[in-house]
Amino acid sequence: MTFRTALAAEFAKLASLPSGYVALGLLLLLAPGVAVVNTSALRRALDTGDTGGLVDLSTIDAGLDGIPVAAVGAIVLGVVVMSSEYTPTRRGAGSGRQITATLTGLPRRVPLLAAKALALATVTALASAVAVPVSVVAAQAVLGGHGHPLDEVAAEIGGRVVGGVCYLVLTALLAFAVTVLVRNGVVPLIVLIVNGTFVSLSLLASMVTPLAKYLPDLAGGRMFGAYSPVEDPLGPVAGGLVMAAWTAVLLAVAAAVFVRRDA
Amino acid sequence: MIDVAHLTKRRGGRAVVDDVSFTASPGRVTGFLGPNGAGKTSTLRILLGLDSADGGTALINGVPYRRLRHPLRTVGALLDAGAHPSRSARAHLTWLARSNGIPRSRVAEVLDTVGLTGAARRRVGAFSLGMGQRLGLAAALLGEPEVLVLDEPVNGLDAEGIRWMRRFLRDYAAAGRTVLLSSHLMGEVAETADDLVVIDRGRIVARGTVAEVTAGHSSLEDAFFALTGPGGQDAGGGA
Numbered sequence: 001m002t003f004r005t006a007l008a009a010e011f012a013k014l015a016s017l018p019s020g021y022v023a024l025g026l027l028l029l030l031a032p033g034v035a036v037v038n039t040s041a042l043r044r045a046l047d048t049g050d051t052g053g054l055v056d057l058s059t060i061d062a063g064l065d066g067i068p069v070a071a072v073g074a075i076v077l078g079v080v081v082m083s084s085e086y087t088p089t090r091r092g093a094g095s096g097r098q099i100t101a102t103l104t105g106l107p108r109r110v111p112l113l114a115a116k117a118l119a120l121a122t123v124t125a126l127a128s129a130v131a132v133p134v135s136v137v138a139a140q141a142v143l144g145g146h147g148h149p150l151d152e153v154a155a156e157i158g159g160r161v162v163g164g165v166c167y168l169v170l171t172a173l174l175a176f177a178v179t180v181l182v183r184n185g186v187v188p189l190i191v192l193i194v195n196g197t198f199v200s201l202s203l204l205a206s207m208v209t210p211l212a213k214y215l216p217d218l219a220g221g222r223m224f225g226a227y228s229p230v231e232d233p234l235g236p237v238a239g240g241l242v243m244a245a246w247t248a249v250l251l252a253v254a255a256a257v258f259v260r261r262d263a
Numbered sequence: 264m265i266d267v268a269h270l271t272k273r274r275g276g277r278a279v280v281d282d283v284s285f286t287a288s289p290g291r292v293t294g295f296l297g298p299n300g301a302g303k304t305s306t307l308r309i310l311l312g313l314d315s316a317d318g319g320t321a322l323i324n325g326v327p328y329r330r331l332r333h334p335l336r337t338v339g340a341l342l343d344a345g346a347h348p349s350r351s352a353r354a355h356l357t358w359l360a361r362s363n364g365i366p367r368s369r370v371a372e373v374l375d376t377v378g379l380t381g382a383a384r385r386r387v388g389a390f391s392l393g394m395g396q397r398l399g400l401a402a403a404l405l406g407e408p409e410v411l412v413l414d415e416p417v418n419g420l421d422a423e424g425i426r427w428m429r430r431f432l433r434d435y436a437a438a439g440r441t442v443l444l445s446s447h448l449m450g451e452v453a454e455t456a457d458d459l460v461v462i463d464r465g466r467i468v469a470r471g472t473v474a475e476v477t478a479g480h481s482s483l484e485d486a487f488f489a490l491t492g493p494g495g496q497d498a499g500g501g502a
Contacts, residue, residue: 002332009362016354017347084347089387089395096345096395100313101355101402104340105362107312107329262314 006106006115014119019080024123027073027168028131034066035135039142046146056227059146061157063139064224067164068196068217070131074124074168075192078175081120083185099263109259113180117251120176121169128168132161132224163223163236170220171196173247180254206230216246264289265310265410265443270319272305279305281465282319287443287458289409292436294456294473295445298491302465303445304342307414311340323410335363335406341413344399348388352379352398355387356405365406373401378427392419400428411435413444417451429455453483463491 014020039062045051046059056065085102088095106112136157140147148156178188195201196217206212206229213219213230222228222239234242265287272280280302287293297303308314310321312328321327323338331337346355356370374380377397382390387398396419403411411432417425432455436442446452452459459476461469468490469476473483480486 005333005362005364009358012354012358012361016350016358018349084349087347087349089344089346089348090390090392096343096399098345098347098355100343100345101359102362103313104311104338104342105335105359107331107334260315263308 003111003115006111007118010115010119014123017084020077023073023077023080024127026076027070027127030073031066031070031131031135032138034069035063035139036142038065039139043143043146059143060148060153061225062143063136064160064164066135067167067224068226071168071171071196072193074172075175077124078120078172079179079185079188081116082176082179086183103263110255113255113258117173120172124169124172125165128165132164136161160224166240167220167223170243170247174216174250177250177254180258203229214242216243219243264324264441266322268320270309270321271317272309273317278465283467285460285470287441289441290436290439291457292432292442292455293458294452295443295460296452297462299447301462303462304414307412307445333363337408338410338412339403339408341399341403341416344395346387350387351384352387353383356401359402360405363406369405373404376404377401393421393424396420410441415446416444449484449487461490
């Protein structure tokens with residue numbers, strides 16, 4: 001019963017958090033947006049026969065390349081769900097924070113974190129389940145004559161679409177766990193977004209050691225067939241399990257710390 | 264009923280709460296009085312399950328706060344009046360009510376009680392300090408609790424607000440409920456409280472009815488400075 005009321009409260013918080021809508025907007029716009037831009041370049045290359053600049057010429061899985069960028073939305077959502085608890089109510093020292101109200105309402109901290117994680121995962125899954133298929137359909141529309149019938153697309157890459165949704169959900173949960181640990185949104189936002197878009201720390205790591213394939217983003221990316229910089233990448237299921245294990249461990253560490261520390 | 268016994272909390276090797284014991288009884292307003300930094304807020308945070316103690320117990324109706332199933336229906340707390348600045352007062356109270364299975368109709372009722380009905384849709388971040396305190400009290404009252412725990416409740420209130428708060432708390436206790444309020448303002452507490460607990464540098468230095476604590480002094484203010492000042496019982500014991 002306590003868990004049910006905790007979950008209801010977390011959904012109500014998400015529904016009234018403006019930065020949460022910004023995050024969902026990013027997720028829903030970036031995935032199809034990047035898919036359309038990249039696929040337009042692919043179509044131009046196929047139309048003109050000048051394919052020099054493109055690495056990946058496959059048309060069946062066009063649209064999935066928006067997922068790593070859309071992960072920015074999942075990261076922002078995972079971060080703000082927790083960092084909003086620590087936002088000062090007013091500027092200046094000694095101001096209150098929502099976490100006091102949250103913990104007086106729900107003093108059992110493990111169910112509280114579980115409710116937060118479940119609300120986050122549910123909302124991210126719903127948004128991703130729209131964003132990823134829309135990206136794939138939009139990409140096929142852009143390809144026009146170079147494209148494939150949608151039933152063929154579904155049969156060929158349906159599993160990778162599901163994998164992409166899983167990747168976004170796990171990414172949101174990872175960002176959430178890190179934010180629980182640091183109690184602040186700025187650091188995880190910068191690190192995770194920079195890693196995901198501008199300079200991939202995992203990509204750099206892969207130049208040093210083949211073990212980089214076990215890093216959460218490189219492993220999880222295999223679920224939707226993302227480009228892998230390592231020579232012997234994991235399979236989609238193994239990659240998904242590795243990313244899920246990272247998520248579970250980080251959530252467990254975050255819960256252990258959250259339960260012990262003073263609010 | 265609040266029962267604190269031998270409560271101790273250390274921070275950085277120093278006891279900020281040192282063997283603190285007191286009770287707050289139903290039907291009475293208990294004032295928790297002490298200078299800033301004396302350990303009032305630290306004690307209340309442990310009582311409300313926010314911080315952990317290094318020793319001793321703090322019980323509400325015989326159980327620790329963290330064991331209450333829907334705590335807001337038993338205890339109303341005003342601690343730092345924390346709310347997310349982007350939410351409206353109503354949205355803040357709505358999720359809080361949900362978290363304890365409190366009917367939604369209570370949100371409008373408590374907003375009316377504290378005089379915030381007209382500001383219900385405004386962002387909390389735009390509230391004045393006094394409005395923030397009123398929102399904090401509204402949150403405390405949501406679950407119609409039989410115990411109220413308020414940390415410096417008149418902080419930021421204007422003269423009219425202080426007068427209103429005083430009468431409100433007196434009426435609340437008169438209905439048989441328990442009210443514990445902390446303050447560093449002796450005048451405020453003398454006007455409101457039945458019982459007093461005086462804390463200084465983490466230790467309880469006096470306990471009893473207002474008359475008992477002020478006995479032998481010309482006023483509560485004199486008693487307060489005699490008890491807590493450098494010439495008080497604990498002289499020379501400061502860390």
